[in-house]
Amino acid sequence: LMEDIHHTCQWGTGQRWGEKPTETGMSRLALSDADKEARDWFVKTTEALGCQTTIDAMGNTFAVRPGLRNDKPPTFVGSHLDTQPTGGRYDGILGVTAGVEMLKVLADNWVETEYPVGVVNWTNEEGARFPISMVASGVWAGSIPLETAHNLREVRGPATMASELSRIGYLGSTPSSHTSIPMGAHFELHIEQGPLLELANKKIGVVTGVQAYKWLTVTVKGRDTHTGTTDLKSRADALLTASKMVLHSHKLATANNALASTGIINAFPGSTNTVPGEVSFSLDIRAPQDETVARLYQMVRNDFAKIAAGHDVLACNASCTPGLPCSVSITEDFDSPATTFHSDCVSAVSTAAHAVLGSGAHNQVMQMTSGAGHDSVYASKRCPTSMIFVPCREGVSHNPAEFCKEEDCALGAQVLLQSVLRFDRL
Amino acid sequence: LMEDIHHTCQWGTGQRWGEKPTETGMSRLALSDADKEARDWFVKTTEALGCQTTIDAMGNTFAVRPGLRNDKPPTFVGSHLDTQPTGGRYDGILGVTAGVEMLKVLADNWVETEYPVGVVNWTNEEGARFPISMVASGVWAGSIPLETAHNLREVRGPATMASELSRIGYLGSTPSSHTSIPMGAHFELHIEQGPLLELANKKIGVVTGVQAYKWLTVTVKGRDTHTGTTDLKSRADALLTASKMVLHSHKLATANNALASTGIINAFPGSTNTVPGEVSFSLDIRAPQDETVARLYQMVRNDFAKIAAGHDVLACNASCTPGLPCSVSITEDFDSPATTFHSDCVSAVSTAAHAVLGSGAHNQVMQMTSGAGHDSVYASKRCPTSMIFVPCREGVSHNPAEFCKEEDCALGAQVLLQSVLRFDRL
Ligand SMILES: NC(=O)NCCC(=O)O
Ligand SMILES: NC(=O)NCCC(=O)O
Numbered sequence: 001l002m003e004d005i006h007h008t009c010q011w012g013t014g015q016r017w018g019e020k021p022t023e024t025g026m027s028r029l030a031l032s033d034a035d036k037e038a039r040d041w042f043v044k045t046t047e048a049l050g051c052q053t054t055i056d057a058m059g060n061t062f063a064v065r066p067g068l069r070n071d072k073p074p075t076f077v078g079s080h081l082d083t084q085p086t087g088g089r090y091d092g093i094l095g096v097t098a099g100v101e102m103l104k105v106l107a108d109n110w111v112e113t114e115y116p117v118g119v120v121n122w123t124n125e126e127g128a129r130f131p132i133s134m135v136a137s138g139v140w141a142g143s144i145p146l147e148t149a150h151n152l153r154e155v156r157g158p159a160t161m162a163s164e165l166s167r168i169g170y171l172g173s174t175p176s177s178h179t180s181i182p183m184g185a186h187f188e189l190h191i192e193q194g195p196l197l198e199l200a201n202k203k204i205g206v207v208t209g210v211q212a213y214k215w216l217t218v219t220v221k222g223r224d225t226h227t228g229t230t231d232l233k234s235r236a237d238a239l240l241t242a243s244k245m246v247l248h249s250h251k252l253a254t255a256n257n258a259l260a261s262t263g264i265i266n267a268f269p270g271s272t273n274t275v276p277g278e279v280s281f282s283l284d285i286r287a288p289q290d291e292t293v294a295r296l297y298q299m300v301r302n303d304f305a306k307i308a309a310g311h312d313v314l315a316c317n318a319s320c321t322p323g324l325p326c327s328v329s330i331t332e333d334f335d336s337p338a339t340t341f342h343s344d345c346v347s348a349v350s351t352a353a354h355a356v357l358g359s360g361a362h363n364q365v366m367q368m369t370s371g372a373g374h375d376s377v378y379a380s381k382r383c384p385t386s387m388i389f390v391p392c393r394e395g396v397s398h399n400p401a402e403f404c405k406e407e408d409c410a411l412g413a414q415v416l417l418q419s420v421l422r423f424d425r426l
Numbered sequence: 427l428m429e430d431i432h433h434t435c436q437w438g439t440g441q442r443w444g445e446k447p448t449e450t451g452m453s454r455l456a457l458s459d460a461d462k463e464a465r466d467w468f469v470k471t472t473e474a475l476g477c478q479t480t481i482d483a484m485g486n487t488f489a490v491r492p493g494l495r496n497d498k499p500p501t502f503v504g505s506h507l508d509t510q511p512t513g514g515r516y517d518g519i520l521g522v523t524a525g526v527e528m529l530k531v532l533a534d535n536w537v538e539t540e541y542p543v544g545v546v547n548w549t550n551e552e553g554a555r556f557p558i559s560m561v562a563s564g565v566w567a568g569s570i571p572l573e574t575a576h577n578l579r580e581v582r583g584p585a586t587m588a589s590e591l592s593r594i595g596y597l598g599s600t601p602s603s604h605t606s607i608p609m610g611a612h613f614e615l616h617i618e619q620g621p622l623l624e625l626a627n628k629k630i631g632v633v634t635g636v637q638a639y640k641w642l643t644v645t646v647k648g649r650d651t652h653t654g655t656t657d658l659k660s661r662a663d664a665l666l667t668a669s670k671m672v673l674h675s676h677k678l679a680t681a682n683n684a685l686a687s688t689g690i691i692n693a694f695p696g697s698t699n700t701v702p703g704e705v706s707f708s709l710d711i712r713a714p715q716d717e718t719v720a721r722l723y724q725m726v727r728n729d730f731a732k733i734a735a736g737h738d739v740l741a742c743n744a745s746c747t748p749g750l751p752c753s754v755s756i757t758e759d760f761d762s763p764a765t766t767f768h769s770d771c772v773s774a775v776s777t778a779a780h781a782v783l784g785s786g787a788h789n790q791v792m793q794m795t796s797g798a799g800h801d802s803v804y805a806s807k808r809c810p811t812s813m814i815f816v817p818c819r820e821g822v823s824h825n826p827a828e829f830c831k832e833e834d835c836a837l838g839a840q841v842l843l844q845s846v847l848r849f850d851r852l
Pocket of ligand 1: 091125126127133134193371372373374652654699
């Protein structure tokens, strides 16, 4: 398993954080050349293990190993091989390579499952290059129109998902749909990406659901003017206004026990001596409950309009010259409501975790929800689903230094295998 | 004059703001292909008017028309043909084309000046593409090392001034220096770029000096983390921190009766679901007095360090979850101290303005200082210098809709010609 992880991390190697050869991050954006190489490895490796592979119209790649009977859909293991621009070696990669490891263990031990089992590599889970996360499992689930996904433009550049899928040879001819490629169940092993397991000194998280989130794009329009000749009160400064909004979103998140984050910001025209006339930025809002996200979204819309119009929402106008009004528009690019996983899968994972950990299990396993979205969110709309979390160092993820101990990768992979076998029997 | 302005605006035409063919802005970044075409026109046109042209190592292009005697350096008219990315048709362009118009008027009227006169097109005055404004007149004046300028990298991309000068064929063999290319005086006609002339209902500004400014680059470092799994207090959010700094710089500017502006901001890695671990932004600070700019700079350094460390400088921590500390570093990229123009040139302009405006002059001319930097700042270090301002609509500049009435362009060009002739006699 560790060999596969590090072998595949030769494609898209990122920033170094330690001395050892494997102590680098990853930068393997979806549908890049490096992603193509990792995909080719996945197809070659799973076919060599006796699987048949299918590529759908979103580039999702399904490898299926036949069972004793093949009249019911396979039990799948799934995750993703794409990474953040400054990501690590475990987010997604652990899940897919653990699926490949499962295929190897089944083959090595001549295990025949009741029904087929499979491994799927979902496209652009991260939403880092093409800004909708889990977009390709979303298409498969029927939640996102194929056309929306195909026309999705990369964050920096003109390419679309369709053009990049076809460029790297992964625009498959099979429709991307749960009806063409049905699943009996979907299990996903993933690093937690947060600190809870480590803080609680646990080994396995049995994931019962995923928090809600929305991705917004906020566009502020003011007026391009000269920085040296325009006094503060004659400016419609789109960047000053956007800065107030970023700060205010953090206040709103604090007040609502939620999260608000801006990862992307662009100021136009982008010249030192021109007050920006237009700024756009991403806003990612999250909370355990759909209602909280909806309330926060409403507050963002109301308050950003007020900030743009010049109202003193941040109570800083006494010390900050009020300028001319700007306008603001907000688009909702993506919405992922709170998800609850299927009790059959949750108990398969829980039983598997207890079996693998043996007598120590009672204080090494915990139930939890996920702060991050995963392809399991969309899989769960079309088949019983659950996830297995393993701890990662200091909860750090989306960072080159993301790290999961070998022991924890192995435990997670064992729980994954056992969960699939248990569900297959069920 | 108007024909030359609009003819040359075919190279690098920008956004449309009105219906008429000439109602567009300009986007002619320094040393772009469009800039090369405008430069070629300048060389061809001035040579056809009997000038000898010299291109120096910064691409500054000097066209000189012989005088009766040539044992003293020419009286120059100078400005620039480069524009902002979303600039207008007058900023810089008016000054160069009015110089060409002067050459035409002298030729048409068989005027022989006492000493030579010339027109210079300075390179990258805007500092928009290569982020030091007036960099090439700065090299000529001996204030900026040639190497610094040649190695200056474009804001977006890998090209340097040297590579682009050589690419477009404007890396001249003459040293860029006031000793190789001396000037008897430097006069510059420019739109005001601010609202004062229009508000006061004046036609001509006699410019006595230029305010002080500094350009800084601020880099904030935090930690890349996942937006969905990292609670607010566990984040070292470089963009939230930068937003506080932008807002605070505006407060400091307000308190000091100065200007502070951010035109460029970049967040890394730039992914919707990664809290940015690094943000850099430009900060342009200005005030009439050097001391004010120095004081503001000191305050920026102190307070930004405190904001990065998590001190509640903006008094928002009660409502905003404090996160982990970030670090901040500030580089000073450019410094232009306050400038006072030479009294001989100021009075040449003033006398010329009164002569051109005749009996109405007493309430149509005013003395003023410039909020924007100009090549005249550096020229003034090596020869007597002054400037002529004409009003522009609503004071708007660095904007496609920048506009100067034909009548005002013409008046300015007449004052420019008269100023040069007066100085030549003097
Ligand atoms: N696991 C993960 O990082 N997924 C990306 C989707 C999200 O932003 O939560
Ligand atoms: N005139 C003008 O816009 N010059 C650019 C230098 C500055 O930023 O003041």
